[in-house]
Amino acid sequence: MLPFFALAHAAPVDLLEGTWALEMHAVSAARVAVFGDVRSVTRTAVLVRVERDGDGWVHDHRTCGSSIEGGPLVRTRIPAAYFDAVRPKRLAPSVEVDPDTGTPRYRVDLERFTGGWDPSACERVPAEADDPCVRDWDGDGKPGITIEVKAPLLPWAEVYVAQQTHPRLDGHLVSPDLIAGRLRVGELDNRVLGASSPLFHATPDVRSVDAASTFRMERVEDGASCADVLERTGIADAR
Numbered sequence: 286m287l288p289f290f291a292l293a294h295a296a297p298v299d300l301l302e303g304t305w306a307l308e309m310h311a312v313s314a315a316r317v318a319v320f321g322d323v324r325s326v327t328r329t330a331v332l333v334r335v336e337r338d339g340d341g342w343v344h345d346h347r348t349c350g351s352s353i354e355g356g357p358l359v360r361t362r363i364p365a366a367y368f369d370a371v372r373p374k375r376l377a378p379s380v381e382v383d384p385d386t387g388t389p390r391y392r393v394d395l396e397r398f399t400g401g402w403d404p405s406a407c408e409r410v411p412a413e414a415d416d417p418c419v420r421d422w423d424g425d426g427k428p429g430i431t432i433e434v435k436a437p438l439l440p441w442a443e444v445y446v447a448q449q450t451h452p453r454l455d456g457h458l459v460s461p462d463l464i465a466g467r468l469r470v471g472e473l474d475n476r477v478l479g480a481s482s483p484l485f486h487a488t489p490d491v492r493s494v495d496a497a498s499t500f501r502m503e504r505v506e507d508g509a510s511c512a513d514v515l516e517r518t519g520i521a522d523a524r
Contacts, residue, residue, distance in 0.1 A: 297382055297387060297388060297389050297458065298380055298382060298389050300389070300458060300461050301335050301342070301380065301389060301391065301458065301464070302335055302336055302337060303334075303335060303504055303507065304332070304333070304334050304335075304504070304505050304506065304507045304508070304509050305332075305333040305334075305335060305464070305502040305503065305504055305505060306330065306331075306332065306333075306502065306503050306504075306505045306509070306513070306514040306517045306518060307330070307331035307332075307333045307346075307500060307501075307502045307514075308328060308329070308330055308331075308500065308501055308502075308503075308518045308520075309327075309328070309329045309331065309452070309454075309468050309498075309499075309500045310326055310327075310328055310468065310498060310499050310500065311326065311327040311328075311329070311452070311468055311470055311493065311498050312324060312325075312326050312493070312494040312497040312498045313325055313326075313327070313470075313473065313491050313492065313493055313494060314491070314492055314494050315489045315490065315491045324494065324497075325353055325354060326353070326354045327351060327352070327353050327354075328351060328352050328353075328354065328518070328520055329348065329350070329351040329520075330348075330349045330350050330351070330511075330514045330515050330517075330518040330520045331346055331347060331348050331349060331514070332346075332347045332349055332509065332510070332511050332513075332514045333345065333346055333347075333502060335378070338377075341377060342377065342378050342380050343375060343376070343377065343378075344375075344376040344377070344378045344393050345373065345374075345375055345376075346373060346374040346375075346376055346395065347373040347374075347511065348368055348371045348373075349368065349511035349512075349514045349515050349520075350363075350365075350368055350511070350515050350520045351363050351367075351368070351520065352520050359434055359435065359436050360434065360435045361432060361433070361434050361435075362432065362433040362434075362435075362441075363432055363433075364423065364431060364432070364433065366423035366424065366425060366431075367400075367422070367423055367430055367431075367432070369423070370400075370422050370423050370424070371400075374395070374396060376393050376394065376395065376396065377393075378391060378392060378393035379391075379392040379393070380392075383457070386457075388457050388458050388459075389457065389458045390455075390456070390457050391454070391455075391456050391457065391458065391464050391466070392453070392454060392455045392456075393453070393454045394453050395451075395452045395453060395454065396451070397449065397450070397451045397472065398448070398449070398450050398451070398452070399448065399449050400422050400429075400430050400447070400448040400449075401419065401420060401422045401428070401429030401430040401445075401446055401447035401448055401478070402416070402418050402419050402420055402429065402447040403418045403420050404418075404449075406418035409474075410447050410448070410449045410474045410475075410476050411447050411476060411478070412447075412476045412478070412488065413478065414428040414429070414445065414478040414479045416478075419447060419478060427443065427445050428445045428478045428479060429445045429446050429447045429478045430445065430446050430447070430448060431443050431444070431445055432444050432446060434485055436484065439482070439484070442480060442481045442482035442484070442485055443480060443481040444477060444479075444480045444481075444485045445477070445478040445479045445480065446475055446476060446477055446478060447475075447476045447478055448474070448475050448476075449472055449473075449474045449475075450470055450471075450472055450473050450474070451470070451471040451472040452468060452469065452470045452471075453468070453469045453470075453471070454466065454467075454468060454500050455467045455469065456500060456502075461504070462503060462504040463501065463502070463503055463504070464501070464502040465499070465500065465501040465502070466499070466500060467495070467498065467499060467500070468495070468498040468499055468500045469495045469498065470493040470495060470498060471493075473491065473492065473493045475488070475491060476488050503517065505517065
């Protein structure tokens, strides 16, 4: 939390500087036989540091963990090795003061993310495990990214995927310790490359539901770690 004297003398945009726990809620809908569109929510926790950089700003972005909630009776786990392979990013957010409210609008392009394949080796997300542009993302000897899924009455199974997505944040400074707004996810393309169980060896038709996707950034103490962010968001237990 910022001390009162700092709040009293800070310009609106200066309140953005600091360390934040970013929680993104990405809502998606999968077309499932009989059930129709079934929604799920991917909650992702990120450690963020926002600082001035000359006349602009810097948004340092480190993904800490994620969980997937909902879906057609299927539980999903994302192993820690996935996040160990996600590289931190240094991004340049757009900051403008709303002339009507006097509060900063905070927008940042989180850039295209590709996982489980090499975009320099092919033009689209691969759909087969033996495609030459597939990579062992998490170093477990399996193609692509390994996630774990469980259906009722069945043991946990591994599913190997290749991903591409392009998220963007568009929000406002709600209070000195909170930035919140919309999460927009473009280019959502997840391909199943294989699975340890044939029941999961299929790529569902999934689309992003941007109208329901949101984010919030809560200020945390400088020096906070990913463990602190996961505890604050409650995503640590979900993993």
